Amino acid sequence: MTNLSRRRFLASSLSVGAVALSPFARGADEAAPEPIIDIHQHTNYANRTNAQLIAHQRAMGVTQTILLPAGSAVKRPSTGDGKHNGLGGVGAGGNDTALAIARQFPKEFLFGANDVTDLPEARTEISKYLDLGAIIIGEQKFAVECDSKESQMLYALAAEYRVPILMHFQHDTYNLGFERLHKMLEKYPKTNFIGHAQTWWANIDKHHADQKVLYPKGTVTAGGLTDRYLTDYQNMFADMSAGSGLNALTRDEEHARGFLDRHQNKILYGSDCNDPVGSGTACQGSQTIAAIRKLAPNKTVERKILYENAKKMFLNNR
Numbered sequence: 001m002t003n004l005s006r007r008r009f010l011a012s013s014l015s016v017g018a019v020a021l022s023p024f025a026r027g028a029d030e031a032a033p034e035p036i037i038d039i040h041q042h043t044n045y046a047n048r049t050n051a052q053l054i055a056h057q058r059a060m061g062v063t064q065t066i067l068l069p070a071g072s073a074v075k076r077p078s079t080g081d082g083k084h085n086g087l088g089g090v091g092a093g094g095n096d097t098a099l100a101i102a103r104q105f106p107k108e109f110l111f112g113a114n115d116v117t118d119l120p121e122a123r124t125e126i127s128k129y130l131d132l133g134a135i136i137i138g139e140q141k142f143a144v145e146c147d148s149k150e151s152q153m154l155y156a157l158a159a160e161y162r163v164p165i166l167m168h169f170q171h172d173t174y175n176l177g178f179e180r181l182h183k184m185l186e187k188y189p190k191t192n193f194i195g196h197a198q199t200w201w202a203n204i205d206k207h208h209a210d211q212k213v214l215y216p217k218g219t220v221t222a223g224g225l226t227d228r229y230l231t232d233y234q235n236m237f238a239d240m241s242a243g244s245g246l247n248a249l250t251r252d253e254e255h256a257r258g259f260l261d262r263h264q265n266k267i268l269y270g271s272d273c274n275d276p277v278g279s280g281t282a283c284q285g286s287q288t289i290a291a292i293r294k295l296a297p298n299k300t301v302e303r304k305i306l307y308e309n310a311k312k313m314f315l316n317n318r
């Protein structure tokens, strides 16, 4: 049976009532009427347990989650002398922890491979987990120039393994030199870059001038650096996760509708929230799902952003 016919078979063999009664029992996308892929979550996030993480994802209606590990806990300038270990000091787990959940729940969880960008053993460590089945490099969240030679080694590695690399852009803190990223997009055309975080989302606005402002409010004028990168480079994608992603949608809803429409093939849903709740105001990830549903210009675009784009990038050909 092909995947598609199997999915249809399963969908038709389940009564509507059975689906409605067991939202927490479903894991595989086959059983969900509207599957959602979350491309951005973490293990041990702010001490959230694995059981809480799994319950959180199911409560959000997420059917498949990509776990992005932290790098090695080391003290060096790129980790702020250890302050940024565990992805910005939030205690996120490393490669082994993401792999462990993915092995235990292979239908629900996939995993990434990561390490501190400029650690001499980064390439070997990341390759080891890519060989074990990791489907992305990241989350890259270290104090390095985005065009450093060590970063470039990882861009090349991503192309070699045909996996994307996810980067947290934060002015003066992580992946510096966002205004020079286009040089990397040109130099590594076979590497798919996924942009994330404050500096990425602040720069949707053409008039975003003060890069120290990380969560700008108010109306947005299209044509900012982020908008241009997405338009001009086929290998640039956007991760909708975190407070910065949600802010980009809510600060100017009219702009957001156009943005989701014009980049409908490039935007990937992610949550990146660390609450144990998974719904309502306590959960930024579920608010982002609601915002996408509200602001997507039509159902086709909504489904692309919540599911189809990530399926195409991560699950086809597996």
Ligand SMILES: [Zn+2]
Binding pocket: 040, 042, 068, 087, 139, 272
């Ligand atoms: Zn993250």
Ligand SMILES: [Zn+2]
Binding pocket: 056, 271, 273, 274, 275, 277, 278, 279, 282, 283, 284, 285, 286
């Ligand atoms: Zn949440």
